Amino acid sequence: MNTAYLYSLIAVVLLGLLAYIGAEAAGLEVLFGVIIPYLALIVFLVGFANKMLDWGKSAVPFRITTTSGQQKSLPWIKHNRFDSPFTNGQVVVRMLLEILLFRSLFKNTRTGFAKDNQHITYKWVLWLWLFALMFHYSFFVVAVRHLRFFAEPVPFFVSFLEQIDGMLQILLPNLFISGVVLLAGASLLLLRRVFLPKLVYISRPADYFPLFLIIGIAVTGLMMRYISKVDVVRIKELTMGLATLQPSIPEGGISGLFYVHFFFVCILVAYIPFSKLMHMGGIFLSPTRNMANNSRAKRHVNPWNYPVKTHTYEEYEEDFRDKMIEAGLPVEKE
Amino acid sequence: MNDKNKIIAGLVIFFLVLLFPFWFNLIFGAADASTAPEPKLTDKAKEAETCVAETDHMRTEHMQILDQWRDIVVRDGKRVYVAENGKEYEASLSNTCMDCHSNKEEFCDSCHNYTSVDPYCWDCHTYPEETK
Numbered sequence: 334m335n336t337a338y339l340y341s342l343i344a345v346v347l348l349g350l351l352a353y354i355g356a357e358a359a360g361l362e363v364l365f366g367v368i369i370p371y372l373a374l375i376v377f378l379v380g381f382a383n384k385m386l387d388w389g390k391s392a393v394p395f396r397i398t399t400t401s402g403q404q405k406s407l408p409w410i411k412h413n414r415f416d417s418p419f420t421n422g423q424v425v426v427r428m429l430l431e432i433l434l435f436r437s438l439f440k441n442t443r444t445g446f447a448k449d450n451q452h453i454t455y456k457w458v459l460w461l462w463l464f465a466l467m468f469h470y471s472f473f474v475v476a477v478r479h480l481r482f483f484a485e486p487v488p489f490f491v492s493f494l495e496q497i498d499g500m501l502q503i504l505l506p507n508l509f510i511s512g513v514v515l516l517a518g519a520s521l522l523l524l525r526r527v528f529l530p531k532l533v534y535i536s537r538p539a540d541y542f543p544l545f546l547i548i549g550i551a552v553t554g555l556m557m558r559y560i561s562k563v564d565v566v567r568i569k570e571l572t573m574g575l576a577t578l579q580p581s582i583p584e585g586g587i588s589g590l591f592y593v594h595f596f597f598v599c600i601l602v603a604y605i606p607f608s609k610l611m612h613m614g615g616i617f618l619s620p621t622r623n624m625a626n627n628s629r630a631k632r633h634v635n636p637w638n639y640p641v642k643t644h645t646y647e648e649y650e651e652d653f654r655d656k657m658i659e660a661g662l663p664v665e666k667e
Numbered sequence: 668m669n670d671k672n673k674i675i676a677g678l679v680i681f682f683l684v685l686l687f688p689f690w691f692n693l694i695f696g697a698a699d700a701s702t703a704p705e706p707k708l709t710d711k712a713k714e715a716e717t718c719v720a721e722t723d724h725m726r727t728e729h730m731q732i733l734d735q736w737r738d739i740v741v742r743d744g745k746r747v748y749v750a751e752n753g754k755e756y757e758a759s760l761s762n763t764c765m766d767c768h769s770n771k772e773e774f775c776d777s778c779h780n781y782t783s784v785d786p787y788c789w790d791c792h793t794y795p796e797e798t799k
Contacts, residue, residue, distance in 0.1 A: 484687075506784075570701055
């Protein structure tokens with residue numbers, strides 16, 4: 334039995350119960366609806382900036398030329414511009430492909446044994462790439478759609494996105510595709526880590542916890558929209574209070590389910606700077622992706638070099654020439 | 668490489684995008700954005716006093732009632748809906764809801780605009796013209 338995911342699951346369930354009981358029974362709406370959200374935002378901003386600046390301080394003394402293509406060399410050798418970029422422009426393209434299309438995951442291979450159980454095989458496996466694309470893009474759309482709760486008037490791009498996201502026009506309230514894809518993507522990423530032995534072996538609670546948390550967010554969100562309805566108008570009153578810095582808990586109350594959802598989001602936001610989720614900022618600093626492979630054409634001096642006190646042979650000879658000549662040692666300058 | 672300045676620039680841009688709601692509402696927002704609109708009742712609705720279900724229930728689940736009505740009419744051919752309180756209604760969006768709530772702009776739309784909901788029902792179904 335793998336306890337790593339049990340602990341994470343239990344942690345998420347307990348956090349959900351905490352918010353539910355806190356808001357429904359203990360009357361702690363102000364805590365869960367105002368104080369914790371602001372705290373979470375502050376923790377995120379400070380933690381995120383701190384982490385990025387800290388990473389920025391790490392020494393990167395030379396170009397790391399890990400590439401997957403032919404570098405620019407002689408004119409008759411074909412240069413692979415985006416797998417071994419030479420100019421900054423090419424680096425930008427490589428970074429964009431990485432960030433927007435997850436090219437590293439696209440190159441994912443799985444190691445295994447061939448049928449004869451003798452030879453090792455490397456199979457090109459795209460599932461991780463596919464699930465990751467599903468998950469990240471739907472999460473992005475869901476996040477942007479939520480701006481309808483944080484902006485009044487609602488900006489045009491939010492309504493536009495809702496139109497596209499709801500184009501299936503099934504169910505009432507209208508089904509948003511992104512919500513379902515988000516839950517599916519996060520669940521599939523979780524199932525990989527639960528069922529593939531090699532992944533179970535390398536997975537820790539810190540891998541399961543964010544997945545359970547995000548699944549918790551998606552499930553509570555979908556529930557509020559399609560099953561156990563909540564009063565959306567009052568929720569917008571609350572969130573607009575937060576966004577205009579005049580927080581208040583709307584009269585009439587909001588279902589505890591909303592506070593569970595909101596609390597999960599706050600935890601996620603506050604947790605990001607201290608977790609693997611920092612890859613959202615870290616990807617920009619990936620040393621193997623963000624440097625041009627041009628060390629052969631351009632000299633890169635390590636900016637961390639401090640001035641080293643040197644004493645060259647010329648200076649040495651200058652100091653001791655007379656004595657050297659006296660002792661009969663050869664000198665370069667008479 | 669020493670990219671401190673680039674990192675700081677990136678952080679500033681990221682935080683500006685992230686904090687969009689705060690500056691957007693400050694610049695473009697309505698002053699009373701955190702007070703929800705009050706849906707206005709018509710005289711006819713006031714007279715009827717109650718909706719097809721309890722008010723709190725209507726606030727959150729009116730679209731599901733409409734969904735149910737649509738199904739019983741279009742699939743089962745039943746045009747009568749018996750409410751919990753025993754009253755009978757014709758299961759019709761335009762003839763029932765929009766009869767009591769004939770002020771679509773001041774009633775349905777007041778909530779829907781606030782929460783960015785844009786039901787596509789009106790592509791086909793009609794509602795009474797506002798008369799002032």
